[in-house]
Amino acid sequence: MSTPADLWHFARPDLASRYLQAFDLGLVSARGLFARRRMGKSEFLKHDLLPAAEAAGYAAAYTNLWDDTDHPGQAIAAAILSAVQPKGLARFWDDLSTPVRKMKAGAKLPMGVEGSVELDLADKEKLAVPAIQAALQLTDKSRKRLVLVLDEAQVLANPEHRQVAHSLRAGLDIRKAGIKVLFAGSSEAALREMFSRASAPFYNWAPVEPFPLLGDEFVVAIVAHIKRLAKQPLPLAVAQQAFRKLKETPEFFRWYVERYLLYQEQGPEAALAHTLTRVHDDTGYAKTWKELGRPDRAVLLLAAAGVQDLYGAAALKQLRELLGTEDVTPSLPRTSLRRLTGPRMQAMARVDHGVYRFEDQEFEAWVRSRRTVD
Ligand SMILES: Nc1ncnc2c1ncn2[C@@H]1O[C@H](COP(=O)(O)OP(=O)(O)OP(=O)(O)O)[C@@H](O)[C@H]1O
Ligand SMILES: [Mg+2]
Structure with missing residues (x-):
């Protein structure tokens, strides 16, 4: 089923029903799936799987x-809630947060306008654990099973x-019959880690498997669509080759298709040459690198080289060498990593104290191939 919003959406009903069937049969109640970035995971999950799940009751x-x-806690609680009880999201948070507000008033926190907005979000995340529990309890009352x-x-x-992860797992554990979960991600390593570390909340909870990628049938469908719209149809073989090159x-x-349609006479x-340039600019690791300060680059180099404890004495020594200065304290990697893991960059993710990994494995490989901070 294609969404009216995107006429170019290539629907994957068979794949959606395969996932649902595995859930229906009770073979699994959770699965983890991964694929590189921009491969169509989110598009499939939102525009194929979700509608198919709803159609299946x-x-x-x-x-x-x-x-x-x-x-993440708020986001999960809110998503569950709006699926099982689409109205009353604001009420839900209000009800949950009443005791916290009282507590706050009692503690006489100094709150400026800005401060109160910040606190609000932080408070909500503190409430995330009870919120997830409450949202899951609502699913018990719902007659429908839930795909999350x-x-x-x-x-x-x-x-x-x-805490959020533990409470989510505990809540899901006792509801395996009624709640089916799909975990998706663009980093295979990160996803595997989530389910394979013995100390992790989701240890052994879901099998992790590759997300089936779009292939030739996708190209064929798009080419057929072009034929209906364009003055100059795009030969299938040409499109297939472009797909491979991309x-x-x-x-x-x-x-590529967009470019082709706009400049058919060229x-x-x-169109392919233009797209390749755009891809290069857009995934522009060199550009990212240029925008980073030397300390951040040095930290990335160590992480890409597999250094485990980025705050440790050995790491600091290497940082001094890379940066050519003795003036390196533990606050340097700490500050850098705060930036690199922050919402703006999202280059790294924290795994454990001092241990980080790249969000994008291709960027990691790119960094690894460099030798110096310049
Ligand atoms: N089924 C599809 N039909 C048509 N276009 C698609 C389809 N799947 C993906 N695309 C195109 O690819 C783009 C990227 O897809 P999507 O955002 O789903 O990737 P992703 O795997 O979730 O990537 P990321 O890990 O970066 O979030 C979409 O915006 C769309 O242009
Ligand atoms: Mg996505």
């Missing part, structure tokens, strides 16, 4: 934890979100 909840990496999709689920592996990445292929070769 499930309530369906989706949230992308990258939208707000600091507050957590996109970029590796955010939950961040130690900061341990590393079989649906998003890049869509850019022909498909020009």
Whole structure:
């Protein structure tokens, strides 16, 4: 079923029903799936799986934890809630937060306008644990089973979100029959880690498998669509070759098609050349690198080289060498990593004290191939 919003959406009903069937049969109640960035995970989950789940009588909840990496608990609670009880989200938070407000008043916190907004979000995240529990309890009352999709689920592996992750797992554990969960992510390593570390909240909870990628049938469908719209149809073989050149990445292929349609008189070769340049600029690791300060680059180099304890004495010594100065204290990697893991950059994710990993493995490889901070 294609969404009216995007006429170019290539629907994948068979894949959606395969996931649902596995859930229906009770073979699994949770799955983890990964694919590189821009390969069509979110598009499938939102525009194929969710509608299919709803058509099959499930309530369906989706949230992308990258939208707000600091507050995954709220996002999950809100997603569940709006799936099982679409009205009354504000009321729900109000009810939950009443005791906290009282407590705050009692403690006489100095609150400026700005401060209160900040506190509000932080408070909500504190409330995330009871909120998740309350939302899950509501699903017990619902007659429908729930499909819960957590996109970029590796955010939950961040130690900061341990409590949320533990409470979510506990709540899901006792509801395996009624709630089916799909964890999706763009980093295979991160996702595997989430389910394979013995100390992790979701240890052994879901099998992790590759997300089936879009292939030739996608290209064929798009070419057929072009034929209906364009003066100059795009030969299938030409499109197939472009798809390969674009590393079989649906998003890049869509850019190519868009360019082709706008400048048909220039022909498909020009469209491909233009798209390749755009891909290069857009994934522009060199550009990112240029925008970073030397300390950040040095920290990235160590992380890419596999250094485990980025705050440790050995790491500091290497940082001094890379930066050519003795003036390196533990606050240097700490400050850098705060920037690199922050919502603006999202280059790294914290795994454990001093241990970080790259969000984008291709960027990691790119950094690794460099030798110096310059
Ligand atoms: N089924 C599809 N039909 C048509 N276009 C698609 C389809 N899947 C993906 N695309 C194109 O690829 C783009 C990227 O897809 P999507 O955002 O789903 O990737 P992703 O795997 O979730 O990537 P990320 O890890 O970066 O979030 C879409 O915006 C769309 O242009
Ligand atoms: Mg996505």
